[in-house]
Amino acid sequence: MRDILRDLADKDQHNLKLQFQVGLGVILFCFCLFTTTIIYHFQKNLLEEETLRQAELVMTSLESTRSYIREVLRPKMFAELGEDHFIIEAMSTSFITRVIMDRFTSELPDFKYRRVAIDARNPDFEANSQEREMITFFQKNVQDQEWHGMTRVASDRYYTLYRPISFKSSCLHCHGDPGEAPSAILELYGSSRGFQRQTGVVSGIQSISIPVEDSLSAILQTSFRMFGVVLLLAVLLYGTIWLLFHQLIITNLRELVTLFKTSIDEDDSETEPYQKKGHREELKELFENARTLVSHLRESRFRLRSYADNLEVMVAERTEALEKSESQLQVQVKKRNRELKLHNTLAGLITSTESLQSILKQVLGEVLQVVPVQGVGIYLSNTEGDFELRCSQGTDILPDVILQYDTAGKAAAQQYITACDRIALNDATSDETINVSVPLCCRDQLQGVLVITELPVEVLNDCLHALLLSIGRQIGQTVESLDNIQSLRRSSELLQSVVDGISDPLILLAPDGMLKMVNEAFLLRHKISRKEALGKMIDKLNTQPECLFTDRLQELDLTVETPHTKEIQLEDGSIFDLFFYPIMSPENAVEEIVCFAKDVTGEKEAERRIQQTEKLVAIGQLAAGVAHEINNPLGVILCYTDIIKENNEENLEIIADIEIIDRHAENCRRIVADLLDFSRSKESQIERREQSINNSIENVLSMVQQQFLKQKIQLTTDLDSTLPDCFIDERRLKQVFLNLIMNSAQAIAVNGEITITSRLDGEQILVEIEDNGPGIAKEIQDKIFDPFFSTKEPGQGTGLGLSVSYGIVREHDGEIKVSSVPEKGTVFTVSLPVSNKGVHNA
Helix, strand or coil, X not given: CHHHHHHHHHXXXXXXXXXXXXXXXXXXXXXXXXXXHHHHHHHHHHHHHHHHHHHHHHHHHHHHHHHHHHXXXXXXXXXXXXXXXXXXXXXXXXXXXXXXXXXHHHHCCCCEEEEEECCCCCHHHECCHHHHHHHHHHHHCCCCCCEEEXXXXXXXXXXXXXXXXXXXXXXXXXXCXXXXXXXXXXXXXXXXXXXXXXXXXXXXXXXXXXXXXXXXXXXXXXXXXXXXXXXXXXXXXXXXXXXXHHHHHHHHHHHHHHHHXXXXXXXXXXXXXXXXXXXXXXXXXXXXXXXXXXXXXXHHHHXXXXXXXXXXXXXXXXXXXXXXXXXXXXXXXXXXXXXXXXXXXXXXXXCCCCCHHHHHHHHHHHHHHHCCCCEEEXXXXXXXXXXXXXXXXXXXXXXXXXXXXXXXXXXXXXXXXCECCECEECCCCCCCEEEEEEEEEECCEEEEEEEEEEEEHHHCCHHHHHHHHHHHHHHHHHHHHHHHHHHHHHHHHHHHHHHHCCCCCEEEXXXXXXXXXXXXXXXXXXXXXXXXXXXXXXXXXXXXXXXXXXXXXXCCXXXXXXXXXXXXXCCCCCEEEXXXXXXXXXXXXXXXXXXXXXXXXXXXXXXXXXXXXXXXXXXXXXXXXXXXXXXXXXXXHHHXXXXXXXXXXXXXXXXXXXXXXXXXXXXXXXXXXXXXXXXXXXXXXXXXXXXXXXXXXXXXXXXXXXXHHHCCEEEEEEXXXXXXXXXXCHHHHHHHHHHHHHHHHHHHCCCEEEEEEEEEECCEEEEEEEECCXXXXXXXXXXXXXXXXXXXXXXXXXXXXXXXXXXXXXXXXXXXXXXXXXXXXXXXXXXXXXXXXXXXXX
């Protein structure tokens, strides 16, 4: 029975190999057939494309000929011969194209051209059944203008191009109504066929057929030859694949079978017949050996199950031991976590802003959680070198001070302090506990001592020794860091207090323009907080008013250590002296810049007033002397002019000359009078009485009102009726207001507006005289109060009006200021103190 089964197995093995060979051969044959078919269709498509191109070329040539006849030649012939004449050889597009193609096919007899129609005028060109089908196709599919493809004529195949024929309006003269057709056509063809055509309706077709039978036969023969070549290559490929399969697959399968055989017990009676078989199919033998291996695996699994019950007991015992180890490990992990938390806490306290006492309490609390002790205390060094108890928990037996030396001069602290790299063991409190002192060091400098009381002796090992030293170093670093931070904070606060005490703006800048320090005056001026300023770039500050230093920093030469000074004047008229002090590094590079702005507006104004007063005094003295010296000669001149005019009343020429002398002498007398008034104003007494400023202004306005109406100058007043009276010399102040109002009127000339305003500003009464004249140039605003300075034409003024007004206002302890914008107007502001009771009449 086993021999029969082995024969059947061998037969199956041979069938398996044969199936693989047949399948591979079928695949390669189908590949050859598919490749040949693709090549055949590719060459056939190329033939069709080339034939279509030739047919379209011929058809396009014929269309061009017909277009020329229809659009050029036929109209020209009708114009020359008349509408009733028709020469078919020169005017019929159908006739001419057929004649052209007849000559063309005589050279290429394989080409066939047909131009046919339904109800053709010439019966020889009547459409056959196939052509009628194409005419019907084009009538139904008006959008299609051609059709091309393979057709069969008799036993031959042709590639044919069809195009529809529709009549145009110019063709209906010959193919429309027979009554309108040329007589030559009626005589030649009669009136029964080829008429009643319509415009745009497909009535016929034209076709070109090119024979392709020989070309298709050649393509088919080429395809067969290609099939033979590809089939030969496939046979070679078949042999190569089979050889590779045998070498790569079969050989490896044999090695795998050998591996299985060595893995199976040789004494197995079921597998012995197969092992003795010399030649077998490798795949089949692999399957059989796999089955045998599976049976062995089943037996092994059964044996393993028998060990499972005993293994459970062993596993339970091992699990219990692992649980105990895990619990111990968890205890160790928790302990290490507490130690790590302690170190992290100490590291975090280095930068803490809390008080030292609060931090020491936190440190002791963390130490008690890590070290199994009853009590702990921290001693820190004082200025005498002793150690004071600063904080303790859980114990009350620690002394308040550990003396460095006792009264006898001996080192009393040695029992607590040895060195920074070891702890000190103090007297034992019992047989089971001991006191320990841990040095608190930073950079090998002793900061204090951590004293631990009642530490169990059994826990004191190398690990705890290293932990305590690490805690001591960490606490020492924390204490020193806190001391440094507090010292730095005190220094910073002291420096900031000094800087804030400076009443003028002061800042500290980095070289890139970042603000590192500002004082209170800077913040108040720019209305920002310290938080908004520090750390910001100075040119990025959004401040009102604009920062004083921003635009000037770019002008500095920061390569030298020399301080820089600059005076600036702001738009509001205030004047500042700016000081820049570079702070250089050891490498001679700028590290910081101290910027200081001092408001010198008051000082400059005081200097200007002193200079103006001194100038007025000097010029007043000069004016008095000059006026007295000139006045007498002028009187003599005027006296003699009067005598000359009386003695020469009839000589008009002399009278005219004398009047010129008289006029100029009077002008000189007027200038001398002004000089005398100017000099007397410095010497005359001020007669002050309690008067109303508003009344003085209204009296002046009543004097100039009529003149301003002629000049078309509008006067506007806004006088505060609640103004208090003040002690003034009304006559002299009227002179001031009149001078200022007349100056505004002279600046306006005509068609302008002058506004006079009075108001109370604290302890000062302000009178503002504003005009909309051309304004005063900025470069001369500082000169307008100088004596003899005038912008008027020569002879129009002496330049003393504003100087006199300035002196009068100053005599009243007041001020006069000018504000002017060119092309917009000018404002003169007179400020007078409310109370002058303390000033006596001179």
